Amino acid sequence: MKTSSIYLQNLTDEDFIKLYYFMNLMRQFENSVLNLYRQGKIVGGVYSGMGNEATAIGSAYALISTDYLFPMHRDSGAHFVKGQNLRTMMLQYLGKADSPTKGRDGSGHYADPKLRIYGNISHLGAMIPVAAGVALAIKYKNENNVVLNYIGEGGSNVGDFHEALAFASVLKLPLVLIIENNQYAYSTPVYKQTIARQFSDRAIGYGIPGVTIDGTDVLEVYSVCKEAIERARRGEGPSIIESVTMRMQGHAAYDDAWYVPKAELEKWREKDPIEKFEKLLLDKNILNESLKKEILVKIKSEIEDAVNFATNAPDPSPTENLFKVFMEIN
Numbered sequence: 001m002k003t004s005s006i007y008l009q010n011l012t013d014e015d016f017i018k019l020y021y022f023m024n025l026m027r028q029f030e031n032s033v034l035n036l037y038r039q040g041k042i043v044g045g046v047y048s049g050m051g052n053e054a055t056a057i058g059s060a061y062a063l064i065s066t067d068y069l070f071p072m073h074r075d076s077g078a079h080f081v082k083g084q085n086l087r088t089m090m091l092q093y094l095g096k097a098d099s100p101t102k103g104r105d106g107s108g109h110y111a112d113p114k115l116r117i118y119g120n121i122s123h124l125g126a127m128i129p130v131a132a133g134v135a136l137a138i139k140y141k142n143e144n145n146v147v148l149n150y151i152g153e154g155g156s157n158v159g160d161f162h163e164a165l166a167f168a169s170v171l172k173l174p175l176v177l178i179i180e181n182n183q184y185a186y187s188t189p190v191y192k193q194t195i196a197r198q199f200s201d202r203a204i205g206y207g208i209p210g211v212t213i214d215g216t217d218v219l220e221v222y223s224v225c226k227e228a229i230e231r232a233r234r235g236e237g238p239s240i241i242e243s244v245t246m247r248m249q250g251h252a253a254y255d256d257a258w259y260v261p262k263a264e265l266e267k268w269r270e271k272d273p274i275e276k277f278e279k280l281l282l283d284k285n286i287l288n289e290s291l292k293k294e295i296l297v298k299i300k301s302e303i304e305d306a307v308n309f310a311t312n313a314p315d316p317s318p319t320e321n322l323f324k325v326f327m328e329i330n
């Protein structure tokens, strides 16, 4: 943990508790989504961010409300940090009529322009040029905002990655790209994806800063992201942050990840981002057992409320949805 960071020193106890709350919320939200999937109430892919909580939460926490968030499929918690509410997320996952995509999709592929959240495009890498385009618009309009975009280490190998960064670096666009290196792209381990020392070294080719961080340490993620975001806000251009973590479950709910050695998972389990942060907060007396219980009970009841609300919400009309596949922006 880089405790010397000025940004870290500015965090209050309230911030620490919020980070803890959001990390737990993300994990419990995803558990409830998985349960709904197993009950046959959610169709399509269900992707787990287990192991990625520190990366998703710490990074999004470094944004201000007018910044733009372009998350990937393991960043559900980033939506909550950016202001998305649980009921809306649950409507979206259950494909309900009142969800942001009005039932035309059942995962994070939605946009909420008011909150400046633009969920991932399925085609890996395709989101980076879009994020760079928004960063260009910010620059044209002389606005003071930043775009935070994520890509998996596997997705970072597609051509769009290069095109977007070549463009963003030359124009010094306010874009921060996080490469979530969670060791596997579906069943392909990192050593079969690259022979480079680290993914952040790619930044050298664009003449921009690139840094590799411990993606299981929420405070390190927060402080390094904040530094890159504020640099971008000052007009000094994009950065790449490689956040190293582990995909603790299969690619999606249908995949038992048989190809991941058990010993590797065990090694990473000891670095569980939530347990690690919880221990730090308990040691620092920022958290105690009764506050912990209070937070977990609050999360449980918020999730139950969202599940009940969304389960009882109306389903979309099949005839209407047949013709409106592309999203309408309200």
Ligand SMILES: Cc1ncc(C[n+]2csc(CCOP(=O)(O)OP(=O)(O)O)c2C)c(N)n1
Binding pocket: 074, 122, 123, 124, 125, 151, 152, 153, 154, 155, 156, 158, 180, 182, 184, 185, 186, 247, 251
């Ligand atoms: C261009 C493209 N190729 C293949 C896929 C199918 N696909 C979806 S996710 C995925 C693995 C992505 O791995 P990574 O980028 O490392 O992210 P992770 O899922 O590990 O977080 C693949 C191959 C896709 N969506 N788009």
